[in-house]
Amino acid sequence: MERLAKYAGKKVMVTGGLGFIGSNMAHRLVELGADVLIVDALLPGCGGNPHNIEGIRDKVQISSSDLRDSDAMGQLVKGQEIVFNLAGKISHIESMRDPFADLEINTRSQLSLLEACRAHNPDVKIIYAGTRQIYGIPEYLPVDERHPLQPVDINGIHKMAGGWYHIVFHKVYGLRACTLRLTNTYGPRMVVRDSRQGVIGWFIKQALDGEEIKLFGGGGQLRDMTYVDDAVSAFLFAGVTDEVDGQFFNLGGEAVSLLSLVQLLTCICGSGSYAAVDFPPERKRIDIGDYYSDYRKAKRVLDWMPTTTLAQGLQRTVDFFRRNKEHYW
Amino acid sequence: MERLAKYAGKKVMVTGGLGFIGSNMAHRLVELGADVLIVDALLPGCGGNPHNIEGIRDKVQISSSDLRDSDAMGQLVKGQEIVFNLAGKISHIESMRDPFADLEINTRSQLSLLEACRAHNPDVKIIYAGTRQIYGIPEYLPVDERHPLQPVDINGIHKMAGGWYHIVFHKVYGLRACTLRLTNTYGPRMVVRDSRQGVIGWFIKQALDGEEIKLFGGGGQLRDMTYVDDAVSAFLFAGVTDEVDGQFFNLGGEAVSLLSLVQLLTCICGSGSYAAVDFPPERKRIDIGDYYSDYRKAKRVLDWMPTTTLAQGLQRTVDFFRRNKEHYW
Numbered sequence: 197m198e199r200l201a202k203y204a205g206k207k208v209m210v211t212g213g214l215g216f217i218g219s220n221m222a223h224r225l226v227e228l229g230a231d232v233l234i235v236d237a238l239l240p241g242c243g244g245n246p247h248n249i250e251g252i253r254d255k256v257q258i259s260s261s262d263l264r265d266s267d268a269m270g271q272l273v274k275g276q277e278i279v280f281n282l283a284g285k286i287s288h289i290e291s292m293r294d295p296f297a298d299l300e301i302n303t304r305s306q307l308s309l310l311e312a313c314r315a316h317n318p319d320v321k322i323i324y325a326g327t328r329q330i331y332g333i334p335e336y337l338p339v340d341e342r343h344p345l346q347p348v349d350i351n352g353i354h355k356m357a358g359g360w361y362h363i364v365f366h367k368v369y370g371l372r373a374c375t376l377r378l379t380n381t382y383g384p385r386m387v388v389r390d391s392r393q394g395v396i397g398w399f400i401k402q403a404l405d406g407e408e409i410k411l412f413g414g415g416g417q418l419r420d421m422t423y424v425d426d427a428v429s430a431f432l433f434a435g436v437t438d439e440v441d442g443q444f445f446n447l448g449g450e451a452v453s454l455l456s457l458v459q460l461l462t463c464i465c466g467s468g469s470y471a472a473v474d475f476p477p478e479r480k481r482i483d484i485g486d487y488y489s490d491y492r493k494a495k496r497v498l499d500w501m502p503t504t505t506l507a508q509g510l511q512r513t514v515d516f517f518r519r520n521k522e523h524y525w
Numbered sequence: 526m527e528r529l530a531k532y533a534g535k536k537v538m539v540t541g542g543l544g545f546i547g548s549n550m551a552h553r554l555v556e557l558g559a560d561v562l563i564v565d566a567l568l569p570g571c572g573g574n575p576h577n578i579e580g581i582r583d584k585v586q587i588s589s590s591d592l593r594d595s596d597a598m599g600q601l602v603k604g605q606e607i608v609f610n611l612a613g614k615i616s617h618i619e620s621m622r623d624p625f626a627d628l629e630i631n632t633r634s635q636l637s638l639l640e641a642c643r644a645h646n647p648d649v650k651i652i653y654a655g656t657r658q659i660y661g662i663p664e665y666l667p668v669d670e671r672h673p674l675q676p677v678d679i680n681g682i683h684k685m686a687g688g689w690y691h692i693v694f695h696k697v698y699g700l701r702a703c704t705l706r707l708t709n710t711y712g713p714r715m716v717v718r719d720s721r722q723g724v725i726g727w728f729i730k731q732a733l734d735g736e737e738i739k740l741f742g743g744g745g746q747l748r749d750m751t752y753v754d755d756a757v758s759a760f761l762f763a764g765v766t767d768e769v770d771g772q773f774f775n776l777g778g779e780a781v782s783l784l785s786l787v788q789l790l791t792c793i794c795g796s797g798s799y800a801a802v803d804f805p806p807e808r809k810r811i812d813i814g815d816y817y818s819d820y821r822k823a824k825r826v827l828d829w830m831p832t833t834t835l836a837q838g839l840q841r842t843v844d845f846f847r848r849n850k851e852h853y854w
Contacts, residue, residue, distance in 0.1 A: 292697060295636050295640065296633070296637075299632065299633060299636060303628065303632065304625070307624050307625065307628060308625075311624065342673070344671070344673065344674075345673075345674050346692075347689055347693065348693065348696060348697075349697065350636075350690070350693060352693075353686050353689045353690060353693060354686070356686070356689070357632075357682050357685070357686045360676055360682045360685070361679070364678060364681075364682060367677065367810065368621065368677075368678065368810050481696065481697050
């Protein structure tokens with residue numbers, strides 16, 4: 197696409213660049229000819245995997261600095277044109293077990309990065325990866341950006357703060373920051389070893405291993421699924437759109453029940469099975485029921501639409517993990 | 526009132542108990558015959574003043590532990606029946622100058638206290654002092670609890686997180702916590718040395734000193750004023766009401782323009798004057814225009830109403846500071 201040609205030669209920093217979405221972003225940026233700096237401290241529980249940049253390792257720069265190190269961030273952001281800010285923890289369960297770690301990584305880190313940008317590169321553009329989790333249990337569907345914010349776990353509270361920092365830094369200091377609120381993103385390089393990055397990755401591993409997938413409450417819950425390449429496109433579009441500054445945007449995708457998703461997945465894999473089970477109490481307490489986003493604002497302002505069907509996306513994901521099992525299992 | 530008779534002999538902890546609202550709370554609790562533990566580390570910028578408990582010093586216990594010290598909090602909360610959780614920083618300007626200090630004191634502290642309650646006293650009741658600041662620039666007036674949350678500064682983001690911790694700890698762990706969102710509270714023992722706890726305190730000092738009060742933008746902005754005794758009553762009512770758990774409540778009061786307020790204040794003082802001046806840029810960026818709360822939910826659930834008129838409240842406040850000038854100037 198013509199507007200993505202702007203990335204050729206652009207200096208772009210990707211925080212969390214060894215993680216799921218960050219590494220897919222880095223792959224695409226390399227293809228587009230950008231000058232990519234990955235910043236990733238490979239903190240436990242954040243989903244970073246050095247194998248994620250296999251194939252582009254010699255085409256990117258890598259820093260293992262922690263975002264909380266303001267001095268290091270100050271040096272790194274100097275001269276960058278765009279920061280895709282994808283660093284963070286997304287495990288809901290872990291955020292309840294160790295809320296202080298979640299506070300550090302999702303809240304202090306963001307403040308540190310933004311303070312560094314303000315001091316050392318106030319003209320940089322920053323696109324932050326938010327989450328639909330901050331809307332909590334939907335009061336209506338589809339959920340648009342006007343929906344009340346009512347997080348149901350500690351991770352949601354901290355991600356909400358992280359997103360608002362970007363908006364406040366825009367309003368008060370004029371920093372060119374915005375937030376894209378991701379829904380259920382899936383694809384190559386996601387964490388499949390456990391359910392920390394969401395259940396979909398865990399389902400994929402189980403299906404490929406020929407195991408029985410447990411569907412809490414029968415799997416009737418609706419979720420909207422975004423294939424990672426589509427999510428990456430939204431970030432890339434936002435990075436070259438002035439109008440996004442200081443705003444929130446929902447991403448989204450096809451809404452399916454977890455049961456339908458698992459039926460499609462086991463069919464594509466040719467292995468695995470599924471069974472309905474009761475919700476474990478710690479999951480039930482933070483379950484949000486059906487969820488799907490209204491992403492018409494992103495469509496209008498970014499001219500963005502998800503273009504990968506669920507069947508295509510799952511097929512590509514399964515193919516990737518079949519080829520790269522040893523690095524993800 | 527009959528329901529406040531329940532406080533006789535009750536074990537009550539007041540965080541931030543040497544601060545403005547906390548110390549007024551402590552005075553009232555002592556009157557009601559409660560067994561009061563004040564927890565206040567007298568952190569700079571939090572408004573604590575040892576003189577605030579003059580008159581009740583030998584009737585309360587005092588701990589100087591920091592809320593961030595989870596072990597100390599664990600020991601302190603054991604055996605308490607109610608925690609009035611008033612510790613925090615409220616300076617908007619300072620939160621922009623040192624956002625990390627604000628993060629520590631308004632966010633990490635709250636998480637630490639709640640984790641201590643969960644581990645050592647899961648049946649305790651907790652009433653948290655939130656702020657109207659998290660609603661940002663009102664989209665409509667009066668602002669009810671359904672108004673979108675859109676903080677305009679770092680302090681607002683952290684207070685928003687602090688309030689949500691209480692709600693999430695209720696939903697996930699059943700902790701009996703709620704949040705009262707304060708508007709512009711004023712009265713004896715408030716900080717008047719500077720405008721860190723809001724402009725009203727600063728106006729009071731200037732009026733008593735016979736100085737000229739500067740009204741940014743002419744002082745046409747509406748603000749709703751709660752006399753501290755009324756705010757304290759709302760906390761006391763919430764402390765003995767089961768129905769509040771897991772909920773937010775706005776407090777409020779008489780809505781007046783800052784100009785009217787200053788005219789009344791200088792009349793009561795018999796000194797001071799005022800003049801319209803332009804907004805300084807750093808203030809203008811975080812100004813929210815007119816604000817007043819809809820507090821009908823508190824009225825319905827807590828049977829609470831502010832009962833002190835602005836003229837009465839200002840008169841009592843001025844009288845207090847005249848008598849105690851040397852400790853507050």
